[in-house]
Amino acid sequence: xxxxxxxxxxxxxxxxxxxxxxxxxxxxxxxxxxxxxxxxxxxxxxxxxxxxxxxxxxxxxxxxxxxxxxxxxxxxxxxxxxxxxxxxxxxxxxxxxxxxxxxxxxxxxxxxxxxxxxxxxxxxxxxxxxxxxxxxxxxxxxxxxxxxxxxxxxxxxxxxxxxxxxxxxxxxxxxxxxxxxxxxxxxxxxxxxxxxxxxxxxxxxxxxxxxxxxxxxxxxxxxxxxxxxxxxxxxxxxxxxxxxxxxxxxxxxxxxxxxxxxxxxxxxxxxxxxxxxxxxxxxxxxxxxxxxxxxxxxxxxxxxxxxxxxxxxxxxxxxxxxxxxxxxxxxxxxxxxx
Amino acid sequence: xxxxxxxxxxxxxxxxxxxxxxxxxxxxxxxxxxxxxxxxxxxxxxxxxxxxxxxxxxxxxxxxxxxxxxxxxxxxxxxxxxxxxxxxxxxxxxxxxxxxxxxxxxxxxxxxxxxxxxxxxxxxxxxxxxxxxxxxxxxxxxxxxxxxxxxxxxxxxxxxxxxxxxxxxxxxxxxxxxxxxxxxxxxxxxxxxxxxxxxxxxxxxxxxxxxxxxxxxxxxxxxxxxxxxxxxxxxxxxxxxxxxxxxxxxxxxxxxxxxxxxxxxxxxxxxxxxxxxxxxxxxxxxxxxxxxxxxxxxxxxxxxxxxxxxxxxxxxxxxxxxxxxxxxxxxxxxxxxxxxxxxxxxxxxxxxxxxxxxxxxxxxxxxxxxxx
Numbered sequence: 001x002x003x004x005x006x007x008x009x010x011x012x013x014x015x016x017x018x019x020x021x022x023x024x025x026x027x028x029x030x031x032x033x034x035x036x037x038x039x040x041x042x043x044x045x046x047x048x049x050x051x052x053x054x055x056x057x058x059x060x061x062x063x064x065x066x067x068x069x070x071x072x073x074x075x076x077x078x079x080x081x082x083x084x085x086x087x088x089x090x091x092x093x094x095x096x097x098x099x100x101x102x103x104x105x106x107x108x109x110x111x112x113x114x115x116x117x118x119x120x121x122x123x124x125x126x127x128x129x130x131x132x133x134x135x136x137x138x139x140x141x142x143x144x145x146x147x148x149x150x151x152x153x154x155x156x157x158x159x160x161x162x163x164x165x166x167x168x169x170x171x172x173x174x175x176x177x178x179x180x181x182x183x184x185x186x187x188x189x190x191x192x193x194x195x196x197x198x199x200x201x202x203x204x205x206x207x208x209x210x211x212x213x214x215x216x217x218x219x220x221x222x223x224x225x226x227x228x229x230x231x232x233x234x235x236x237x238x239x240x241x242x243x244x245x246x247x248x249x250x251x252x253x254x255x256x257x258x259x260x261x262x263x264x265x266x267x268x269x270x271x272x273x274x275x276x277x278x279x280x281x282x283x284x285x286x287x288x289x290x291x292x293x294x295x296x297x298x299x300x301x302x303x304x305x306x307x308x309x310x311x312x313x314x315x316x317x318x319x320x321x322x323x324x325x326x327x328x329x330x331x332x333x334x335x336x337x338x
Numbered sequence: 339x340x341x342x343x344x345x346x347x348x349x350x351x352x353x354x355x356x357x358x359x360x361x362x363x364x365x366x367x368x369x370x371x372x373x374x375x376x377x378x379x380x381x382x383x384x385x386x387x388x389x390x391x392x393x394x395x396x397x398x399x400x401x402x403x404x405x406x407x408x409x410x411x412x413x414x415x416x417x418x419x420x421x422x423x424x425x426x427x428x429x430x431x432x433x434x435x436x437x438x439x440x441x442x443x444x445x446x447x448x449x450x451x452x453x454x455x456x457x458x459x460x461x462x463x464x465x466x467x468x469x470x471x472x473x474x475x476x477x478x479x480x481x482x483x484x485x486x487x488x489x490x491x492x493x494x495x496x497x498x499x500x501x502x503x504x505x506x507x508x509x510x511x512x513x514x515x516x517x518x519x520x521x522x523x524x525x526x527x528x529x530x531x532x533x534x535x536x537x538x539x540x541x542x543x544x545x546x547x548x549x550x551x552x553x554x555x556x557x558x559x560x561x562x563x564x565x566x567x568x569x570x571x572x573x574x575x576x577x578x579x580x581x582x583x584x585x586x587x588x589x590x591x592x593x594x595x596x597x598x599x600x601x602x603x604x605x606x607x608x609x610x611x612x613x614x615x616x617x618x619x620x621x622x623x624x625x626x627x628x629x630x631x632x633x634x635x636x637x638x639x640x641x642x643x644x645x646x647x648x649x650x651x652x653x654x655x656x657x658x659x660x661x662x663x664x665x666x667x668x669x670x671x672x673x674x675x676x677x678x679x680x681x682x683x684x685x686x687x688x689x690x691x692x693x694x695x696x697x698x699x700x701x702x703x704x705x706x707x708x709x710x
Binding site for chain 2: 162166194196197198199200201204207210254255
């Protein structure tokens, strides 16, 4: 029977079950084992926020504590993937991708194409994204658009524990490199998760709330803000549909377009900075493919084009709120053709 | 004199239902209502259905307007004789207090009403309701689960002990099979009855569950008191293999929706939640393999490989056959293959899921059949 577990537990369970099922799955990263194996306490740490806690006791040396050198161990994970392993590398914060970006975008993403389809790179890079953690500009970014831009990478960003487990298992079984983005402020979120392993296909959006007035398209933490906005708007008689993209590359634009064809209105919500964001991408594709269905201007709700502020007051203002989303929906309800 | 006033309340369909939305009223204030008349349509997160009158009287007041979402047991309308004064009706409405069911109560109820048990090495989910003899066993169809009996279990539990199981590889039972042939599944159901300590039961089967019921009656006649076959497999060769293949291969909601719509005469009954629940089941490791193996064994080559229902006459069991006239999975014409002496009812305006679409009619037929 489904029971409620947190998103953090859902990640741990997905890793545990895939390591049990498939001996080629290995897990590597900074402090993911922690003290264990290094003369310290056996159950120490399990990653910076304890996501991999307990796995070392079950799977031993298939969890590798790496040096604090992202370029070295992400490169090693990608190399191992080319040689038949299925590594899941934890790269603490997406903000640190810069130091190993060559390995990701110019190596892993290209192998399938440059080696005539003969090379596969089944690597998963798990990484924390998002603001709200009081961790300042270098540990809080939503850099999902950077990775969605690169052909050859798959980019996933789940919003619920159920989706997290199914998408992570699918990512591990997938034969391409996957950037698996975990919002750090959702780690504690609890939800129903079946104990049996299961998969959710990459590239399938989820309509989390059906409505007729306006489509709100988003992903990650913003799914919850959008749902909150939709609940508030329902009291005003505005019936919003909320689409959770779940996977940013490949992007399920068909589900978005189906939704806009029904509602005639679109609000794209993205915690990333606005320029060249997922919101901008979705808006452009809808404007091109469903122009005749639109009865109002497309609205975007994003973070401002600034780094994430350290001041808690400013950080809270930086992250798109349910109120801002509701205001954007109200603008589409007023604007445009009748 | 509140005795002359009767409340129409939000029904509880299945264990997980907490609230419902009034879609539309089907009768006007002042209308004379008899028992069984459809009064209004209610939509839950799983399915929409009509609420039928449980009592007779004049509809004096529609309390809940269309579009309103209300908790289970909330007051929807008031029945009373025409001579009951308006102020008594007002007082009744003002004084009505819906019993509150908290979320944790509902969760606890759901947990205790579903039970898990090990049968022949497989973990199995089942539900048990009611306590009066005799026992009625419900067996769902291919790709289904015990919630396919959402509108039937409670009605039958009023005067029987009701058992319903998730077959192996289905619902929340282990995604493995004890064998894919009808004989294997019938043997497994017989073991289930042994394990839960039931000597014999009136067996009600839907679709593939009907074929299993018939097989059980042939192989273990001592365990079967009577057989009820609902839109049943095992009565003829034809089956919509396009549906079977489409259901097995569907990975996304977009692929699954047109398949599931074929199950109902009214495709509008298929809700997002219904599809979500099915997808959650289909995505479990092992389920696609189970469904593929079952469909090959039972419907391989485009026809039903075994038709035990046609041999039920040999058993001497009482047989009830019910079909939805608009069944697009197994043709309703198979009802004519029922054994001599069987009660046969083909219900208009219903598809393959006739026990959901015309629940009260099916429940009445089942009650009558089981009571003998």
